[in-house]
Amino acid sequence: DRVVGFVPNMPESIIAMLAATSLGAIWSSCSPDFGIKGVLDRFGQTRPKVLFTADGYFFKGKPLDSINKIGGIVKEIPSIEKIVVIPYVSEEPDISNLPNAVMFDAFKDPDADKIDFQQMDFDDPLYIMYSSGTTGLPKCMVQSVGGVLLHQKKELVLHTDLKEEDTIFYFTTCGWMMWNWLTCSLSVGASLVLFDGNPFHPGPDALWKMAQDEKVTVFGTSAGYIEALKTAGVKPGKQFDLSALKSVLSTGSPLSDENFEFIYNEVKEDLQLASISGGSDLNGCFALGNPIGPVYTGELQCRGLGMKVYAYDESGKPVVGQQAELVCAAPFPSMPIFFWGDEDGSKYHSAYFDEYPGIWTHGDFIMVTEHGGVIMFGRSDATLNPGGVRIGTAEIYRRLDAMEELEDSVIVGQSWNNDVRVILFVKMAKGFDLTDELQNKIRADIRANASPRHVPAKIIACPDVPYTLNMKKVELAVKKTIEGKEVKNKDALKNPEALDFFGGLEELKS
Structure with a gap:
């Protein structure tokens, strides 16, 4: 069965995901700022049985309703048998117009004192992730329990040096793969900090005050946020006590040279700045950080451990020091086990394997440097x-x-x-x-x-x-x-x- 969340980035969202996957169900989620058609394009393909939602969400301090939107969604997806509503913008939301709806607290078992985890096989499905869907219906990429856990733990423990005593934050919504990546930090025993809403509310320094107050050790965000922070004139290192901070992670788009300098000049001199890149397709990275290696301006520090990542020229040969196509020349644990609804595997094949037979072509234009770093040059189709x-x-x-x-x-x-x-x-x-x-x-x-x-x-x-x-x-x-x-x-x-x-x-x- 599929269990889905149309949810803000809040503790109940992670709790619902963990509860569903403990039963062996498949989890999938969208952010509540998605429009009705965007949600139907995703959940409508995968036909979930249970839907978790909040009654609304906040943006710049203003409450926005989700109940009416959910009403429109469930009318179009008859597979949904139960709606579980988490009160967020109001203490007692009116759910009377939602069919088979129940409040989150009423859905819980008040007497349960242990969880009976279903023993799963390595290749059993865990998540359905979605492509952006800008060229048609989103691809529904199904990834496995063992594949995601192994891949993400590798990235957290070895590439990010995450430990049990760490406090990790990533600015993300539940509709972005970084949410799934962040939640895997629980498998290390680390503490998670969740933030929902506009990162510049009530001011452009909001996330850094939070980082100070919560003693965040690993701070994750996007290149776009760092650029906006610089433009706003925020100087986090001078305004806040960031003594606990050891790493800043950036993804979403290439981080400019000037923003590498900004982090070291205005956030903290002594930290690991890891620009990282991968995708929802693998729920992780092809190139990312190395806690024991040098940081070069404009570069991702290294290719992922256990990932046969190369830059292929047009003749299918690996090149160094030249712009070329990002490929992965051997299977990796978190690659999709299949696409939902792709009975003959043709969509899966055309998504990654048309360019070079048997070689995963990701659609990024990169350069592998002489010392093993990676420079990103944008999407191949752009x-x-x-x-x-x-x-x-x-x-x-x-x-x-x-x-x-x-x-x-x-x-x-x-x-x-x-x-x-x-x-x-x-x-x-x-x-x-x-x-x-x-x-x-x-x-x-x-x-x-x-x-x-x-x-x-x-x-x-x-x-x-x-x-x-x-x-x-x-x-x-x-x-x-x-x-x-x-x-x-x-x-x-x-x-x-x-x-x-x-x-x-x-x-x-x-």
């Missing part, structure tokens, strides 16, 4: 190809992130005159305009610090940049929009209205 030379978008973002005039940006390749030209859209920071002078500055900086091939043919100001619900920038959706193609699943986006600007732009017709 790489630019001007003049037939593949270049990663991350190289341009690294330059743009350092410019105070820009709040955000998105880079795409536009098909033009039998070639590809680089188009840069910029969201201006407050108080700045996209002048000719600034455009010249951007082009000169990219030319000097990346390469002439990276220089955009057009720079256009935009009101917003579209992201997935898990805060991944969606270059592919922007590219499709500017080329007049349909973006099939806008419900996978956090701000789908941002795409409207990019359609039919006059500037791109010449």
Whole structure:
């Protein structure tokens, strides 16, 4: 049976997951900020039997209702036999309009004093994870009990040096794989700190006050958060006592050189900064930290232990010091055991094994360095190809992130005159305009610090940049929009209205 959570990041969410998996049920979760269609695209495929939800959630201190949304969801998924409601925004929520609903406390057994754990086989299913779904229905990736536990414990104990006495925090929602990764810290005996809501509420230093008060030793977040923190002028190391802190982890997108420097200058000199990268597909990482190794600016410290990770060139040969395709050339424990509903395995095969037969191709563009580190250059499907030379978008973002005039940006390749030209859209920071002078500055900086091939043919100001619900920038959706193609699943986006600007732009017709 499948048990699902439409839940904020709260203790009851982890309790529900542990209870379900102790029975041998399969757990899956979404964040309550998902729209109804986004939830139906996921849970509608996997047909759960029990749904856990809170009555709502908070954002910037404001309560938002989930009960009405749940009513719309369960009408479309007849497999749901029981709804368990966790009171969160109110003490006694009205659940009278939800069929077969019960409050969390009433669902618990008040007399139970032990848990009878079901003994599972290594390859029995544990989680169903979902892809972002920006190109159609999300992939439903089923991962095994033993595979996830072994893979995540390796990453926590060996790559993060997590110990029983540690307190670990990761800024995540229940709809992102970092939530599953964080919960595995319980298997080490470490203490978890959970945070739900906007990380800049009530102020931009909110998470660092929490880190001080809770004596957090491992602090996990995203590259986007670190950039926003720097832009806001927060100096955590000067404002708070972070003496307990030993590691900062960053994922979600490549961490820029300037933000490596920011962490060491403004958070703490003596810590391990581990930029890490992997995906929901493996519920872990391909490249991540090494507590006993050096940290090089702009690099992930090492490839994962027990992972045969290479950068493959177009002829399928491993290369060092060159941008190439991230592959894993041997099976690894946490790879999906199957995709839900993929009876003949064809979707699984086409997702990873079409490029190089028998070799997992992940869809990231990377470079393995001479000393064994990894530099990330963005998604393969977002790489630019001007003049037939593949270049990663991350190289341009690294330059743009350092410019105070820009709040955000998105880079795409536009098909033009039998070639590809680089188009840069910029969201201006407050108080700045996209002048000719600034455009010249951007082009000169990219030319000097990346390469002439990276220089955009057009720079256009935009009101917003579209992201997935898990805060991944969606270059592919922007590219499709500017080329007049349909973006099939806008419900996978956090701000789908941002795409409207990019359609039919006059500037791109010449």
